[in-house]
Amino acid sequence: MATTRRWGLLPAVAALGTLFVVPPVQPTVKTAGFITAETTGILLIEGGECFSDPTYSPGAGERIVLYTPCDGGADNQSYGFTHMPDGPYDRRALTAFGWRSCGERYAGLWGGVRDDLKYYPIMPTAETWADGDRDVMCAVYRPTGRLTASALP
Template sequence: MLALGTLFVVPPGGAVVKDDTFMTAQTTGILNIEAGECFDDPVYSPAAGEKIVLYKPCPERADNQAYGFLHAADGPWDRAGLAAFAWKKCEQGFTHYWPGEAGSGLDYYPIMPTAETWADGDRDVMCAVYNPHGKLTRSLLPLR
């Protein structure tokens, strides 16, 4: 079943699966999110006339938390190559922060540049962690 257009998939069992098309660098508000910050999924804002992402303090109920940024190598736009790089590097960060059982019940996805933002020099990928079965109720980043 496809929910909210192409934003996320709700497979049988009710878990949300977010992929690298869930949101992009062109999603209004995402560029205001910094590493470690929590934020909600995009929602339509009548005032803005488009879907926007809003920052949420991590102790509040939020949909996602940014856990890192990656810088992709310069070169021509290659969505497939960028997606492979983003998934691999976000997975490395995910297994670093949530190894083994610590990552149980969590998932991650990359938020990537688009062809348009790439043409403007954007080479940054954000890695986000989420709970496929509900909201986050605290920061998921381990204290080190």
């Protein structure tokens, strides 16, 4: 009889155990369009400062990024700016320039590609370009979680 009881509880215990299985962390990939110069709050971020991923703000009625202390669990950190030469707005050329120039700065700071720290460019849009914006912000992030301190060497 004791054996029947033990096996009788096994399916219930196994089912309960599946409720607490933690799925593996999916790496985040941030592209050149993840945040743009039009994302509210990004123009307030200075070089070396950390900031949040964009989230919808009911008060603002749009997606915003916020300054976050680097040691407070930030999503991203700015590590520099590059300046695109004047000319007509060309999204394809701007994207190529952003990835190349931010990649060069990344390699100069961290010595090459790292699995634990990725970069992406934050670029002007056609609208901000028309207003004279030629700056590309370079940002780093951890694909498997948040920054726990400044990523700058």
